[in-house]
Amino acid sequence: MVRRFKPAVKYRRGSRTHGWGRVGQHRKSGSSGGKGMVGFHKHKWSFVMVHAEETSGWPFYGKHGFKQPKEISIQWRPINVGKLDDLVEELEREGVAVKEGEKYVVDLLKLGYNKLLGGGSVKRALIVYTATASEAAVKKISAAGGEVRIVQGVIHR
Known part of the structure; x- marks a missing residue:
């Protein structure tokens, strides 16, 4: 490739x-x-329009994002139904879960979890006490013959 100009800085050394x-x-x-x-x-607006994403002026203007205060933010500690199903017999041996007839009763809040998610599969009938649960988790547990009981007003941080 042909060079159109001399290297400017080198050429101008000593010219002040x-x-x-x-x-x-x-x-x-x-x-x-x-x-x-x-x-x-004002006078650099054309630069903003050229270099801003989607010509909205971002990231040059306006507030961007929101940092939620720790006092109101919830730190989720989830567990999947599949893992809970695997652990339930061990939890019964430790005295954390209780077997009532054919169903196991587990309080996730005592275990330190505050959300039940629907990953995995459930083979046993479980009665689970939790602060929140996903729809998939509720469906899987009720299909196995158990139920999810939501504890209102309790979110562990």
Whole structure:
């Protein structure tokens, strides 16, 4: 590929202004229209429109995102129904789960979980106490002959 220009910097070594005219032109923020993001809503607007995503002005303007305060945010500790089904006999031996007839009763809140998810398969009939549960989890447990009981007003953080 043919070079159209000489390497500018090397060519201009020792010239003080490097082709930018009299004293201090092209040096400080005055020649660029202000420091940093100054002027992006005025004289640098064309730059914003060229480089902003989908010409909305983002990421140059407006507040972006939301950081939820820790006091109101919930830290989910989920467990899948498949894993619960595998662990239920061990939980009964430890005294955490109770067997009532053919059904196992498990309180997930005592185990430190606050959400029941529908991953895996359920072979045993379970009665599960939890703060929240997904639709898939409720369907799988009720199909196996058990039920999910939602404990209202309790979300463990």
